Amino acid sequence: MTARNAFYAQSGGVTAVINASAAAVIETARKNKSRIGKVYAGRNGIIGALTEDLIDTSKESARAIAALMHTPAGAFGSCRYKLKGVDEDRAQYVRLIEVFKAHDIGYFFYNGGNDSADTCLKVSQLAGKMGYPLIAVHVPKTVDNDLVVTDNCPGFGSVAKYVATSMREAAFDVASMAKTSTKVFVLEVMGRNAGWITAAVGMAADEETPVPLVLLFPEIAFDETKFLAAVERNTQTFGYCCIGVSEGLKSPDGKLMAEAGTKDAFGHAQLGGVGPLVASIVKEKLKYKHHWAVADYLQRAARHLASKTDLDQSYAVGKAAVEFALAGKNAVMPAIIRTADKPYRWKIAEAALTEIANREKMLPRNFITADGFGITAKARAYLAPLIKGEAPPPFKDGLPRYVRLKNVPVGKKLATTFKV
Amino acid sequence: MTARNAFYAQSGGVTAVINASAAAVIETARKNKSRIGKVYAGRNGIIGALTEDLIDTSKESARAIAALMHTPAGAFGSCRYKLKGVDEDRAQYVRLIEVFKAHDIGYFFYNGGNDSADTCLKVSQLAGKMGYPLIAVHVPKTVDNDLVVTDNCPGFGSVAKYVATSMREAAFDVASMAKTSTKVFVLEVMGRNAGWITAAVGMAADEETPVPLVLLFPEIAFDETKFLAAVERNTQTFGYCCIGVSEGLKSPDGKLMAEAGTKDAFGHAQLGGVGPLVASIVKEKLKYKHHWAVADYLQRAARHLASKTDLDQSYAVGKAAVEFALAGKNAVMPAIIRTADKPYRWKIAEAALTEIANREKMLPRNFITADGFGITAKARAYLAPLIKGEAPPPFKDGLPRYVRLKNVPVGKKLATTFKV
Numbered sequence: 001m002t003a004r005n006a007f008y009a010q011s012g013g014v015t016a017v018i019n020a021s022a023a024a025v026i027e028t029a030r031k032n033k034s035r036i037g038k039v040y041a042g043r044n045g046i047i048g049a050l051t052e053d054l055i056d057t058s059k060e061s062a063r064a065i066a067a068l069m070h071t072p073a074g075a076f077g078s079c080r081y082k083l084k085g086v087d088e089d090r091a092q093y094v095r096l097i098e099v100f101k102a103h104d105i106g107y108f109f110y111n112g113g114n115d116s117a118d119t120c121l122k123v124s125q126l127a128g129k130m131g132y133p134l135i136a137v138h139v140p141k142t143v144d145n146d147l148v149v150t151d152n153c154p155g156f157g158s159v160a161k162y163v164a165t166s167m168r169e170a171a172f173d174v175a176s177m178a179k180t181s182t183k184v185f186v187l188e189v190m191g192r193n194a195g196w197i198t199a200a201v202g203m204a205a206d207e208e209t210p211v212p213l214v215l216l217f218p219e220i221a222f223d224e225t226k227f228l229a230a231v232e233r234n235t236q237t238f239g240y241c242c243i244g245v246s247e248g249l250k251s252p253d254g255k256l257m258a259e260a261g262t263k264d265a266f267g268h269a270q271l272g273g274v275g276p277l278v279a280s281i282v283k284e285k286l287k288y289k290h291h292w293a294v295a296d297y298l299q300r301a302a303r304h305l306a307s308k309t310d311l312d313q314s315y316a317v318g319k320a321a322v323e324f325a326l327a328g329k330n331a332v333m334p335a336i337i338r339t340a341d342k343p344y345r346w347k348i349a350e351a352a353l354t355e356i357a358n359r360e361k362m363l364p365r366n367f368i369t370a371d372g373f374g375i376t377a378k379a380r381a382y383l384a385p386l387i388k389g390e391a392p393p394p395f396k397d398g399l400p401r402y403v404r405l406k407n408v409p410v411g412k413k414l415a416t417t418f419k420v
Numbered sequence: 421m422t423a424r425n426a427f428y429a430q431s432g433g434v435t436a437v438i439n440a441s442a443a444a445v446i447e448t449a450r451k452n453k454s455r456i457g458k459v460y461a462g463r464n465g466i467i468g469a470l471t472e473d474l475i476d477t478s479k480e481s482a483r484a485i486a487a488l489m490h491t492p493a494g495a496f497g498s499c500r501y502k503l504k505g506v507d508e509d510r511a512q513y514v515r516l517i518e519v520f521k522a523h524d525i526g527y528f529f530y531n532g533g534n535d536s537a538d539t540c541l542k543v544s545q546l547a548g549k550m551g552y553p554l555i556a557v558h559v560p561k562t563v564d565n566d567l568v569v570t571d572n573c574p575g576f577g578s579v580a581k582y583v584a585t586s587m588r589e590a591a592f593d594v595a596s597m598a599k600t601s602t603k604v605f606v607l608e609v610m611g612r613n614a615g616w617i618t619a620a621v622g623m624a625a626d627e628e629t630p631v632p633l634v635l636l637f638p639e640i641a642f643d644e645t646k647f648l649a650a651v652e653r654n655t656q657t658f659g660y661c662c663i664g665v666s667e668g669l670k671s672p673d674g675k676l677m678a679e680a681g682t683k684d685a686f687g688h689a690q691l692g693g694v695g696p697l698v699a700s701i702v703k704e705k706l707k708y709k710h711h712w713a714v715a716d717y718l719q720r721a722a723r724h725l726a727s728k729t730d731l732d733q734s735y736a737v738g739k740a741a742v743e744f745a746l747a748g749k750n751a752v753m754p755a756i757i758r759t760a761d762k763p764y765r766w767k768i769a770e771a772a773l774t775e776i777a778n779r780e781k782m783l784p785r786n787f788i789t790a791d792g793f794g795i796t797a798k799a800r801a802y803l804a805p806l807i808k809g810e811a812p813p814p815f816k817d818g819l820p821r822y823v824r825l826k827n828v829p830v831g832k833k834l835a836t837t838f839k840v
Contacts, residue, residue, distance in 0.1 A: 014596045016589075044599035072589050074596030081600050161818055169436075169492050169721035172822060176434045176494030179464035180501050185717060209822065273696070275714075294695075296713035297605060301589035304725060307818060387818035398581055398727060398807035399623065402592060 003035055004106025006325075007049060008057075009042035010074040010141075011112030011119075015155030016162075016303040017314040018111060018141050019068035019075045024318025025109050025139065026057050026065050035326055040103060040410055044077035046110070046119065050092065050418050052099050054410040067403035069311070070393035072303035075405050081420065083119045086126055093126040095418045100127075100134060102413040107135050107325045111318075113142035113153070117333060118357035124331040137321040138333040138353055141314070143300045145196035148359040149351040150335035154317055155300070157310030157386035160200030162302045163189050163244070164387060166295065167204035171211040171242045174291070178240035184231060184282050185242045186292040188275025190299060192248035195219050195363040197299075201244030202375035203383055212238040213374065216278065218248035219363055220372040222257055228285050230373050235288060243282075249274050304400050308389025313346070320348040344385030423455055424526025426745075427469060428477075429462035430494040430561075431532030431539075435575030436582075436723040437734040438531060438561050439488035439495050444738025445529050445559065446477050446485050455746055460523060460830055465499035466530070466539065470512065470838050472519050474830035487823035489731070490813035492723035495825050501840065503539045506546055513546040515838050520547075520554060522833040527555050527745045531738075533562035533573070537753060538777035544751040557741040558753040558773055561734070563720045565616035568779040569771040570755035574737055575720070577730030577806035580620030582722045583609050583664070584807060586715065587624035591631040591662045594711070598660035604651060604702050605662050606712040608695025610719060612668035615639050615783040617719075621664030622795035623803055632658040633794065636698065638668035639783055640792040642677055648705050650793050655708060663702075669694050724820050728809025733766070740768040764805030 008025050010018055022041070029036040041055040042048030048055070055076050057065070068075055083092050100108070110120040117138045124136035140147050145156035167187055174185045191197035195217035205211035212234035216222065234241035249257045258274040279292040313336055320334035335351040338344070367379035375383075393400040428445050430438055442461070449456040461475040462468030468475070475496055477485070488495055503512050520528070530540040537558045544556035560567050565576035587607055594605045611617040615637035625631035632654035636642065654661035669677045678694040699712040733756055740754035755771040758764070787799035795803075813820040 010596070014593055047599065071592070073592035077599055078596045079600040080597070165724055165819055166718050166722070168819060168822070169723060170717040172491070172493035173434055173717045173721040176430070176498045177500070179467065179497055180499040182717075187718075203819065206817075206819075209824070276693070276696075291716050292714070293716035293718050294712070294714045295718065296711050297590040297593045297602075298586050298607075298713050298715065298718075301593040302586070303589060304585055309818075384817060389818065390812075390815055392810075392812070395810055397626075397804060398729075398809065399585055399588060399626075402588070402629065404629070 003033065003037040005037040005104050006039045006107035006109060007042065007100060007105045008039055008109040009045045009049060009111065010076055010078040011045045011110060011116035012078060012080060013143065013300065014074040014078050015141055015143050015300055016072040016158040016306045017155055017311050019071050020311050020314035021111050021139050021141060021154060021318035022075055023065050023068040024315045025322055028319045028322035032322070032326060036107060037104070040105070041076040043407065045079035045081065046083065047079045047081055047420050049096055049099050050420050052412050052414050054103065055407045056410045059408040060405050064403055064405055069315070070303060071402040072301045076407065082115050083122065086122055093123060096123055097127055097130055097132050099414065101132060103410065106133060109137055109139055109321050111139040111141050113144065114147060114358070114360060117147065117353055121331055121353040121357045124353070135325045135328065135330045137325050137329070139317050139321045140333055140335070143197065144191055144194055146194045146360045146362070147356060148361045149356055151338040151346065152336055152386055154310060154314035156196060157307035158302065158305070159190065159197055159299050160203065160383060161307040161387035162299045162305050163187070163197060163201045163295065164203035165305060167201050167242060167244060168209065168211065170293065171204060174240045174242060181289055182291045183235055183240045183288040184279070184290040186245060186275050186279040186290065187243070188245050188247055188273050188292070188294045191218060191246050193218055193360065193362070195246055198244055198246040199363055199367055199375050199379050200383055200387070202379065203387060212241050214241060214243045215373055215375065216243065216245040216249045217363065217368060217372070218246040218250060220368065221252045222249055223252070224281065230371070231282055232286055243278060245274055245278050247274055303393055303402070306391050307387050308391040309386055311391045316348055324350060341381050423453065423457040425457040425524050426459045426527035426529060427462065427520060427525045428459055428529040429465045429469060429531065430496055430498040431465045431530060431536035432498060432500060433563065433720065434494040434498050435561055435563050435720050436492040436578040436726045437575055437731050439491050440731050440734035441531050441559050441561060441574060441738035442495055443485050443488040444735040445742055448739045448742035452742070452746060456527060460525070461496040463827065464497035465501065466503065467499045467501055467840050469516055469519050470840050472832050472834050474523065475827045476830045479828040480825050484823055484825055489735070490723060491822040492721045496827065502535050503542065506542055513543060516543055517547055517550055517552050519834065521552060523830065526553060529557055529559055529741050531559040531561050533564065534567060534778070534780060537567065537773055541751055541773040541777045544773070555745045555748065555750045557745050557749070559737050559741045560753055560755070563617065564611055564614055566614045566780045567776060568781045569776055571758040571766065572756055572806055574730060574734035576616060577727035578722065578725070579610065579617055579719050580623065580803060581727040581807035582719045582725050583607070583617060583621050583715065584623035585725060587621050587662060587664060588629065588631065590713065591624060594660045594662060601709055602711045603655055603660045603708040604699070604710040606665060606695050606699040606710065607663070608665050608667055608693050608712070608714045611638060611666050613638055613780065615666055618664055618666040619783055619787055619795050619799050620803055620807070622799065623807060632661050634661060634663045635793055635795065636663065636665040636669045637783065637788060637792070638666040638670060640788065641672045642669055643672070644701065650791065651702055652706055663698060665694055665698050667694055723813055723822070726811050727807050728811040729806055731811045736768055744770060761801050
């Protein structure tokens with residue numbers, strides 16, 4: 001059996017640990033040189049495949065690849081570029097196969113979320129139709145934690161740990177200031193459709209460290225009256241209140257609160273996010289002094305505070321992807337299966353992409369308390385193991401030392417170009 | 421010699437390491453029981469003294485006090501409450517002395533920034549005039565790093581480490597997304613008057629890890645044309661650009677940019693900060709997709725990422741404050757003196773409060789590059805040692821475990837009350 005090359009690409013929003021999956025794919029492939037030749041990475045994700053802009057990962061030292069374990073974001077570049085349906089734009093898929101053929105790509109590893117699971121499936125299907133031998137495996141990754149079948153998604157645990165830690169720390173700050181100054185603190189977090197990250201903010205509080213929290217989930221329409229009552233109750237009881245709000249919070253008419261049409265003095269639209277908006281409602285109606293923070297990329301790039309569980313699982317799915325491919329499994333994804341809560345146990349199992357593509361796992365209603373502003377014991381049991389364990393990067397001169405790869409291009413073999 | 425009690429209070433905005441100073445004051449006092457009786461802490465800062473709401477720190481175990489070393493924010497509560505001048509409101513000072521007398525307070529330790537240095541001095545002076553024997557020592561603390569005489573201020577190094585780390589991590593994220601998505605990232609940081617924290621953002625980039633950065637200092641009036649040119653140049657050259665902006669950025673007419681008069685659809689004023697404002701200018705004029713983050717309290721509460729240097733110095737000033745007091749030094753502050761840059765060496769020296777109160781140390785112009793958007797080698801040499809070293813808190817179940825003290829009240833001895 002001749003060794004064939006592999007193609008690996010990162011897709012969509014990056015995470016603190018997606019490079020651990022990259023390291024796993026490359027390291028596992030290197031251990032199987034009789035079957036897998038070189039691992040080529042797409043520069044800026046799938047765009048790199050379409051434009052034949054490939055990176056030769058064999059030019060990177062074992063040490064550099066190992067350093068991906070502690071380096072956040074996408075080492076080869078990612079992209080937000082959704083391939084259309086095969087019927088709509090068959091040329092894109094044909095082009096992919098053309099590039100794969102030119103570089104003898106026999107394995108396609110696509111590291112992403114819902115959209116890329118769908119793309120991975122379509123590429124696999126079209127390759128089959130075109131008679132091109134290709135094994136396509138999706139490597140799960142999304143801070144949104146909304147892939148189905150898998151118990152959780154690599155990338156989520158680290159964001160969860162970051163927002164819970166940050167809210168806990170901010171709560172200690174607000175508690176000290178509340179007597180004469182800030183009484184209400186708002187933290188806006190990611191997760192436009194599903195409230196997994198918002199739920200993770202709830203972990204800031206526990207029995208040992210109670211924190212008066214009000215959570216605003218994207219799944220629960222914003223009810224200003226009930227919300228203000230909850231904030232007022234907390235502030236009266238505890239002296240302060242912390243609010244975690246999803247960027248995807250919606251008004252009762254289903255519109256995104258953040259798109260309410262804010263304008264500044266220069267007429268710039270959409271200046272603030274929903275965090276400052278919610279804070280301003282509190283200030284206006286309850287007259288409490290407030291502060292607000294928007295963590296934005298900080299939350300998903302915070303490798304310095306990554307969850308060890310998340311890191312381990314990110315590596316495990318990358319390794320399993322290559323092992324699945326070597327076992328001839330096509331159009332599949334390594335899913336994380338939880339086998340026990342306490343102590344937490346998990347394993348990797350094979351999931352068909354047909355079961356995953358184009359679906360979205362929302363936060364179950366029974367993870368949210370009846371009043372809509374908190375998390376239940378069920379949510380806690382789910383989230384607790386995912387944020388567990390620390391895996392700090394090496395520090396040098398006081399700062400985390402992250403690797404930048406050489407990203408040496410593979411020589412082009414095709415005379416044709418492709419416009420994306 | 422009879423032992424007299426000590427009073428300790430935290431003042432103004434809290435930090436990730438102010439409790440290390442508290443631990444030092446209490447532990448050093450406990451080692452000198454023949455001279456210092458009990459350490460009473462003001463509940464919510466100086467307000468606790470005015471209202472005779474004192475906390476008996478002797479009720480806390482040695483273990484709890486030691487845990488203050490890794491706990492952010494103000495363990496006894498802080499306050500934003502500036503005492504007026506002695507001539508304006510003598511009654512406040514008289515009341516303080518009255519409470520001190522009732523509880524046999526012979527030592528006054530005030531842990532804060534500029535305002536509290538001034539208060540500490542005034543209390544010392546009035547006690548002298550009233551013939552009340554009191555030794556007043558100021559313990560420096562401010563994330564703003566703007567106290568004079570001392571080379572740097574406890575609390576600043578940890579914020580500096582946090583903003584530099586966060587910007588570095590976000591830069592890796594933006595770099596991976598820039599091809600098809602976000603090209604410009606804005607991080608708003610604290611420091612309303614002095615640009616020390618903004619300068620620290622500049623540490624995100626170094627020779628090993630270049631990051632295209634544009635910094636907007638409070639000391640340099642915002643020049644939109646020059647700013648946009650700098651952002652455009654970076655984006656064209658590197659594919660992306662990161663912007664660090666001070667909350668105190670001013671327009672050419674000297675007004676705070678953040679107070680430009682933003683209004684949302686509901687008519688709420690001042691919704692966004694200067695971070696989203698700067699981001700919207702980039703979007704409007706350069707059409708680049710942007711993201712922005714406002715770290716707010718997260719930056720000064722981030723004990724999980726504290727600087728070891730900062731932690732050590734915060735403890736050292738607390739310890740020295742008690743030692744100064746025991747040596748009979750009045751109206752002084754332990755200052756941090758830098759004796760060498762490389763390797764960094766520092767010592768604690770005594771500074772007279774008359775030299776410190778009512779002054780403010782701005783970022784020197786030669787710390788800022790000629791174009792006004794970066795930091796110089798001089799700034800780097802100053803900042804480098806302050807962010808050095810890690811001192812993570814203990815983690816339990818994936819989250820930092822911070823201590824909450826019992827904060828047992830001292831019985832009141834006065835029949836009179838005082839309204840603040």
